[in-house]
Amino acid sequence: AQSVTQLDSHVSVSEGTPVLLRCNYSSSYSPSLFWYVQHPNKGLQLLLKYTSAATLVKGINGFEAEFKKSETSFHLTKPSAHMSDAAEYFCVVTPMKTSYDKVIFGPGTSLSVIP
Amino acid sequence: KAGVTQTPRYLIKTRGQQVTLSCSPISGHRSVSWYQQTPGQGLQFLFEYFSETQRNKGNFPGRFSGRQFSNSRSEMNVSTLELGDSALYLCASSLWDSHSGANVLTFGAGSRLTVL
Numbered sequence: 001a002q003s004v005t006q007l008d009s010h011v012s013v014s015e016g017t018p019v020l021l022r023c024n025y026s027s028s029y030s031p032s033l034f035w036y037v038q039h040p041n042k043g044l045q046l047l048l049k050y051t052s053a054a055t056l057v058k059g060i061n062g063f064e065a066e067f068k069k070s071e072t073s074f075h076l077t078k079p080s081a082h083m084s085d086a087a088e089y090f091c092v093v094t095p096m097k098t099s100y101d102k103v104i105f106g107p108g109t110s111l112s113v114i115p
Numbered sequence: 116k117a118g119v120t121q122t123p124r125y126l127i128k129t130r131g132q133q134v135t136l137s138c139s140p141i142s143g144h145r146s147v148s149w150y151q152q153t154p155g156q157g158l159q160f161l162f163e164y165f166s167e168t169q170r171n172k173g174n175f176p177g178r179f180s181g182r183q184f185s186n187s188r189s190e191m192n193v194s195t196l197e198l199g200d201s202a203l204y205l206c207a208s209s210l211w212d213s214h215s216g217a218n219v220l221t222f223g224a225g226s227r228l229t230v231l
Contacts, residue, residue, distance in 0.1 A: 032217040043119075043205055043222035051217040090158065094218050102171050103148070103220060105158045 002027045004093050004106035012112040019078040021109045023065075023091030026072060034075040034092040035065055038108075050074060063087070084114045098099065117141065117225035127229045133199050135195040136226045140187050140208030146170075147189040148220070149181060152203040161204075164189055193228075201230045 007022040010029040025031060032051050036044040048059025061084075065076045074091060091106040120139040123220075128134050140147050160173040164183035167223035181191040187208070193200055204227075207220040 034219070036222075041203075041225075041227070043121075043224040044207075046219065046221070049217060049219060051212075092220075102160055102163070102173075103218070105150075105160075107157050113147075 002029075002031070002095065002104045004091050004104050006089075006091050006106040006109045008109050009107065010110045010112070012083045012114060014082055015112045016080050017112065018075070019063075019085065021076040021089050021091075021111065023074055023076065023106060025074060025091070025093045027093055027095060029095035031093045031095060033065075033067060034094075035059065035063070035074075035076050035094060036090045038088045040087075040089065047076070047089075060089045067075050068107045081111075081113045083113050083115065086111055119206060121204075121206050121226050123226060124203035124224065125227045125229075126198050127231060129231050130196055130198060132196050133192060134228060135186075135190055136204055136206075136228075138189045138190070138206030138223060139193075141208075141210075141221055144208035144221070145187055146209045146218070147183055147187060148207050148209070149189070149191050150205040150207070151175075152161070152205055152225070153201075156168045158205070160189065177190055196230045198230050201228060203227050210224045214224060 003026045004023045034049045035047040038044045040088050048057045050067045057062045063078045089109045093104045122137045146165045149161040151159045163171040167183045178194045183189045203225045204223045207222045209220045
């Protein structure tokens with residue numbers, strides 16, 4: 001079975017300060033892990049993905065995430081928050097090596113950026 | 116290349132009516148999945164189609180149905196609408212990457228359904 005936990009439902013940071021959005025997963029299989037971002041009334045946009053290559057994954061807009069198998073975590077970070085980063089962020093897990101299982105979404109973390 | 120296109124973007128219906136939403140996937144993508152997003156329940160998986168066959172289904176009542184055509188375009192239908200069906204309905208298409216072993220979803224902008 002698979003599950004995703006996003007430890008914070010809401011995170012608030014000041015512009016220019018680091019961002020940390022936490023994600024823990026549970027998977028019976030080797031997982032593929034993703035972070036998506038959703039701006040108000042928009043669809044989800046892929047930020048980055050982990051698919052068993054490098055454990056430190058770089059994405060768009062300066063975001064990166066590190067896959068830590070021992071901690072079953074895939075936290076999303078950014079060194080310096082920008083106002084445009086204010087959005088909802090979803091951590092997603094799918095089992096690797098199969099295209100047949102459902103994609104599991106975390107509940108989301110709402111990021112606010114204070115000027 | 117063109118992204119995932121969902122139509123209509125916004126629609127308003129009344130209780131008891133039915134609605135059909137359309138999703139055109141990225142060219143070459145054979146898998147299309149549908150999600151319902153509401154403030155209270157978050158993102159919930161509805162169903163997934165691959166090569167015109169429903170491959171996975173979420174926990175929704177039979178009023179929610181879908182289909183996929185030979186060109187991979189997909190439609191979902193909700194009959195006998197209820198107030199609680201008001202939501203953003205998101206469609207995603209994907210292409211299985213056998214090299215990386217990953218199934219990467221690309222989402223459309225969504226169809227915002229309001230039921231009055």
